[in-house]
Structure formats: structure tokens, C-alpha cells
Amino acid sequence: MNFWERMYLPAIIKGLGITFKHLFRKKATVRFPEEKRQFSPVFRGLHILNRDEEGRERCTACGLCAVACPAEAITMEAAERKPGEEHLYREEKYAARYEINMLRCIFCGFCEEACPKEAIYMTETFAPANYQRKGFIYGKDDLLIPDPKAKA
């Protein structure tokens, strides 16, 4: 090492220069709660259960999402539609209970792919944080989208 190299000063100044340069660069992060980054259209977020255009539940509890689920997060119980419930459920069989354990879910999207009835979709939102495990068991009242007819 020669004298200049032994001084270390040029190296320190060079390093500080890089640090200062980054202060004026475009930031890699966003200030999350105020500013939200746009999701890609294929983002796999929180699930919803869809209704058809008449507001009837599409899910028929066929169990394909549950069998496709690698984390075994989905469980359901089926029931038969009674006469007079045709405006509620699309097919003669429906999911009386439908539950996703978000603690188990890995958001792989296999359920969405497996669904033959276009009933389950993954949206562009996160599962919100919670202080307790209880809050992560999502039942039908959490997943099902509101009836578009009831709102109008």
C-alpha cells in the first residue's frame, strides 16, 4: 500500500459519496398505510365467494377447492336446497358452511383454479392482521360478497 491508500480518506469519501447519491435517488419503498402500491392483476389475496347476476350463491360445495388445497385450509358442509330457497342458491346443493383457515392458507390460488362454478376468487387485498388466532377463521359471512340486488 502506498501513502494515499494508507490514509483511507479517499475510500471514506468515496463511500460517503455513494450514500449521499442514494438520498436523491427514487426510493424503493412506499410509506405504506398512507400510500398503497398497486397490485398486479394476478395478485392472489383474500378470497371471496361469488354470486351470480341474480344474487344467488354460486358455490355448490363440490369440494374441489378443498381437495386441491395443499394446506388443507378449506372445509365445508353441504346442504340440499329446499323449495322456496331458489333465489338464494344457484344449484340444488349448496355450501351451508364454508370456512377458510387463513392461518393455514398459503395463497397459492389452487382453489380458484379448481373451482368449476366460478364461485371462489382471490381478490387484491390482504388478510388483515389480527391480535388473536380466532380472527383468522373466515366463515361464509366473511367470504361471501354482498348481494348486489339487496344493495340496489
Add this chain to the structure above:
Amino acid sequence: MAEEKKLFKVTIDNISVEVEPGTTILNAARQIGGDIVPPAMCYYSKLQGSGGKCRTCLVKVSKGSEADPRPMPKLVASCRTTVMDGMEVANITSPEVIEARKGVVEFLLLNHPLDCPVCDQAGECHLQDLSYEHGVSATRYEFKRRTFDKIDLGDHIQLHMTRCILCYRCVFTADQLTEKREHGILGRGEHAEISTYIKESLDNDFIGNVIDVCPVGALTDKTFRFKNRVWFLKPVDAHRDCENPKCCGKTTVWLRGNEVFRVTARKDQYGEVEAFICDTCRFEKKEATDWVIEGPRKISRASVISQGHYVGTVQPKETIEKVLDGRKPKLLMDIHSVSQVNRPDIDLSQIDGPAHSDDFNKKGVQ
């Protein structure tokens, strides 16, 4: 004269086998086994006179026999054609057969509603397997499929005529197993349908077997209707001492936890029952204490029913109590306190028919 019976030599897909005279090509193929066995939707080895209706077992006979080596002019139904000495048969080696079978599947599916997500037979349906293996993924049919209302045949059997492929197996079963046949086929051709006279209820000790022989979901068990999907249940071999002298009492019991959801006869690799069982075993005995469990039923690895059922696994021993000096680990959450599924106070398997909205709502939370 103790003359030795002459065996016929028959070659199926270049594999030779010697069978007794009078054997059908299908049964000769089953003696060889493996991929070369033609699929059969209507033939049932336990039912006399079955077969020849669905045409899925079509094969090409490229050499009639040693004496008359001419090939048969058309594809023949292997369940009905008996072997000749020196016969040569092509099944999967013949592109003609594959093509014809594709057409047959398309015909069988013409009026089939394909409501597999709703149907209880899904997962163990022969038509599903057949169309998956041999069918095309789209239909060219442009007209309205024929539809029927669902019919109750007695207390325990549900008939979905829309799903029926008219294999006649259930008619043969009722004819040969029970004392009195009460159902048959009405109408002809396009209009043919399984029915009872004036919807007379089927009431016989062995009539439940029509559910097992049905290759599709046309006849289903009402005590199991919509309760669960077959691939979430665990099939185990079980038996009980049945009072009925004609019933063997040897069944497959479909469990979830300790709940008996469904009882069926034991089915072999061709989906045919090993022995018929009576209706008491099938419909009435839905308690785990009714049965002596022998062990898990062997299910083909290709079936969806075997998913998640691993063979030969060794469960690691639970060590946490040893580490904690015998104290139990603290349960952070009892799943039943939050979950609405599998609630201990609702025994789905004990409900008589399919569950309805009031079965879930009668006790507590919605």
C-alpha cells in the same frame, strides 16, 4: 372318459392366454389384466344377461379363429363375444378401437348433464373415468339435453334419470337379487327411462344394491346424499353379523372421524361388488359400534379417494409431554370455539336424508 377339456388359445394385444371355451373376450382380457382390459359400463360379471348395451368394450377381432382366420367385419362388443381357438384381438393396439370408443363416450355423454360438482357419485363414477381416459373434452351436440325431475324410489334411493346411461344393470339386479322386480325401463330409444310403475316405492331387502351397480350417479344413497364428498371419507373394510341369511355382512364403511357416513359393498378393481349386501346393513347401521373394522380398504392410487391416504407411513411419537415433564401443552385455540364446520353438536351422519338449512340453524349460531 376323462377327457381333458380343450382350452382355447386367444391373443389379446399380442398377449396370449388360454381360456375355457365359452369365455367372452372381456373375461379373457380380465384374466390377463392390466391396461388391455376393455372398459365396461353395462357388463357386470355378477349379473346374468348383463352387457352388450353400452358398446364401450368394443374390440377389433383381427383373426376369427384358427379354422377360419378371416377377421370379423366390424368391431364387436367384447362382453358378448365368446372366444374361438386361435382368435386374435386388438384392443388398445388398434387405433380404430380407440376412435370408436371416443365416439361411444360422446354418445353416452349426449344427454348426461355433467353436474359432477353436485353429484354424489363424483370421484367413483365410471363414466367420469371413462370420459377422462377416452373422451374428447368438448361436445358437438347442439340440442337440448333431455331432463327429468328427480324421483324417490322408496325411502333410501334417489333416482336422477337425467344422469342415467341406460345400462340396465339395476334392472338385472332387482330381477335376480330380490323376490319381486318392481322397476324397469319404460319407453324406447330416446324416450327410454328407468321407472317404477306409478312411482311405486321399491321395498326389498336387497334393493339397495342397485346403488352399487349403477356406474353413474343415477341411483344414489339418500342417507348419504350431499353429506360429504367420497374423497374426504376414509373407506375401511368392516363386517357385522347380519341377521339376513342371504347377506354376507362384509362391507366397506366410509368414515370421517368416528362417524359412519356411508356403507357400501366391497368393490373390486373393475368396480363390481364382491358380494351383495342387504338394506339393513346399508341404510340402518350408521353407528361406529355396529361394525367390526378390519382395516383400510385398498383404493387404486389413481383414484381421487386415495389422495391424502398414505400407505406405510410411520407417525412420529409425540414428545412434547415428555419434554414438559408430563404437563399437557397449552391449547391456544379450540377450533370448535370459532369454527362452524364439524360442530360436535351436529352429527351429519345421523340425519336421515340430506341436510337442509334448518338442520344447521336449529342449534345456535348461523
